[in-house]
Amino acid sequence: MKYEVFARINQGDETLHIGNVTADSDRLARMYARNTFDEEDWDYLAVVRREHILEVKAETPGVI
Amino acid sequence: MSTSHADTGAADTDTRATDSEFIQRRRTEATALESELWDVLDEIPDPHIPVSLVEMAMIYDVTERDGQVTVEMSYPCMGCPAYGFIENDIKSGLRVVDGVAAVDIDVVWDPVWTKDMLTSDVREKMRNSGISL
């Protein structure tokens, strides 16, 4: 499964998208994100399953 | 110790705010020679980051008695690959100071180093170098 990785450096900063990881479980995704992005000392680091991201976009309303 | 360290990974955040003051207090109690030694240590760069060992808050205390110097210090990371280099830099830097006969390094983990020990000036310096901590 693909996971998007989000983080902020300091409390109050904006949370930014910093990359992605592929993992077989949520628990493993958390560890992979930590392993991969540990060069910074994050205040907040989180993973979100890509399939759980809901895009918001304008669509033509259906007629029928 | 409790069994909770590995389970929570939580460090004690309540004491962090005072840690920086703890180090500053040690330095203000220094004798003239000890103060000179602090200044020498403040010239030794961290091998990874463009700030000194003192600015990185890795030096906890410097004491001198009859030429025998003891540097009490800690490391941000226990597995620091530059461990030996840093100790060599400290010893070779302090040994050449007048009045110093021998240098001992005492690595301690109480208090545990945290990034909260860095002053805002040092953080700014690091940010300007493209490093966020």
Added chain:
Amino acid sequence: MDEWPDPAVDYMQAIVDTKLILGHRYGQWALAGPSLEDDIGGASASQEEIGHVRQLASRLQAQGRDLEWIHGDRDATEFANAACLDSIDGEWPTYMASTAPADRAAWYLLDAIAIEDLQGMLTKMGEDEYFHLEYHDARLETLAESAPDTIQAALETTLPQALSFIGPATYDEETDPVFTSGFTDRSVAEIREAFIAHYTDLFEGTAVSLDGVDFDAPDPDTWDEARRRVGGGSISEADLRQLRGTENKLFEIN
């Protein structure tokens, strides 16, 4: 406690030897993982274990142990590492099922230490260990789905070996010499219970059955107290040469 009792020195030596070999195994396998993230984590864990060894070794030195001896200037049969690290006979899943129980057992033994002046150091180590143990469990959970037979077979060997490293079930609050000396705040029997409960919970409801694991190991009558194992065995001569850095001496920077 300035001078540790002999059983406590042996206890710490076994932890140090286990961490030394763990660091070695993590390093050896750091380019063999199924993904780059596994490799990065392994390399990082290797560095952390060696860092832990460096600190704990200096405490052992203060108790009279020779530093060169600790770092490898001795026979393989003098190492008191958890036996599940002697060699990894298999592929990546076997490696995980061998290192994970050893790392967890070593942490449980360290966490039980009650000596006041070690607490800051142990807290720092715990911060590293949280990620080692969490990663291992996450990995074992996924391997329990993808390679259950291999994991089960490996654990039937490695869990009893890790339990031997922790110590015999007969070492309770009245008989465990490290506990009764005040060096630890819980007995081997209590540590074993926590360890067994952890793995029972982890694999509950998975395709890996722990029914074939001898949770009574080790036999207290044949248990070697200094090496914290039964039945001999050791790391290989090749491991020893790598630990000593024999071939790498040529490239040493002074």
